[in-house]
Amino acid sequence: GxxxxxxxxxxxxxxxxxxxxxxxxxxxxSDYFIWYKQESGKxxxxxxxxxxxxxxxxxxxxxxxxxKTVKHLSLQIAATQPGDSAVYFCAETFNDYKLSFGAGTTVxxxx
Amino acid sequence: DAMVIQNPRYQVTQFGKxxxxxxxxxxxxxxxxxxxxxxSQAPKLLFHYYDKDFNNEADTPDNFQSRRPNTSFCFxxxxxxxxxxxxMYLCATNKPGGQETQYFGPGTRxxxx
Numbered sequence: 001g002x003x004x005x006x007x008x009x010x011x012x013x014x015x016x017x018x019x020x021x022x023x024x025x026x027x028x029x030s031d032y033f034i035w036y037k038q039e040s041g042k043x044x045x046x047x048x049x050x051x052x053x054x055x056x057x058x059x060x061x062x063x064x065x066x067x068k069t070v071k072h073l074s075l076q077i078a079a080t081q082p083g084d085s086a087v088y089f090c091a092e093t094f095n096d097y098k099l100s101f102g103a104g105t106t107v108x109x110x111x
Numbered sequence: 112d113a114m115v116i117q118n119p120r121y122q123v124t125q126f127g128k129x130x131x132x133x134x135x136x137x138x139x140x141x142x143x144x145x146x147x148x149x150x151s152q153a154p155k156l157l158f159h160y161y162d163k164d165f166n167n168e169a170d171t172p173d174n175f176q177s178r179r180p181n182t183s184f185c186f187x188x189x190x191x192x193x194x195x196x197x198x199m200y201l202c203a204t205n206k207p208g209g210q211e212t213q214y215f216g217p218g219t220r221x222x223x224x
Binding site: 034036041042043044045046049087089091093095097098099101102103104 | 115117142144151152153154156159201207208212213214215216217218220
């Protein structure tokens with residue numbers, strides 16, 4: 001499941017499929033970007049980050065893409081699992097200081 | 112193994128009765144942040160301490176105060192909670208300058224009766 005460049009508040013994805021979550025950031029001076037996962041009743045959990053001198057970074061089952069030209073960030077989750085159901089937030093910052101959060105995307109994984 | 116600890120996890124208070132939420136960290140980070148998060152919304156920064164320096168956000172109500180007695184601990188005081196202050200309160204820490212990302216605690220869910 002994906003939102004093709006647009007931020008959508010919800011995303012429903014079939015278990016095993018790949019997920020793409022999009023985020024538009026606002027400050028062209030931002031140099032550090034983070035994706036957080038937040039499960040119900042818990043604090044945001046760090047997933048992956050990327051600095052502005054990179055355009056792609058991979059983790060375990062997750063990839064973050066950064067397009068500075070259009071100020072766009074995306075998170076790709078491979079082989080989505082039921083445990084991936086959560087709200088996902090992107091955040092931007094300059095010099096690792098105060099975060100500015102984007103609107104979250106609620107991901108629901110269908111069995 | 113918990114790095115950012117918040118107590119209590121759930122807090123019930125009465126309208127107008129002062130309440131204090133606490134946060135501690137084992138990361139030795141010099142910045143500690145307090146966020147308010149309401150249902151289905153992104154966390155909203157209330158204020159932060161950069162070392163001993165307190166930095167308030169412009170739109171944080173005066174009803175919210177904070178104390179940081181040492182590097183490890185930070186408190187959020189709500190002097191006269193209103194019904195609109197019911198929310199999840201998140202503490203986060205980091206060390207700016209490319210050294211550490213911002214880590215969040217599990218949050219304290221505040222209920223105002």
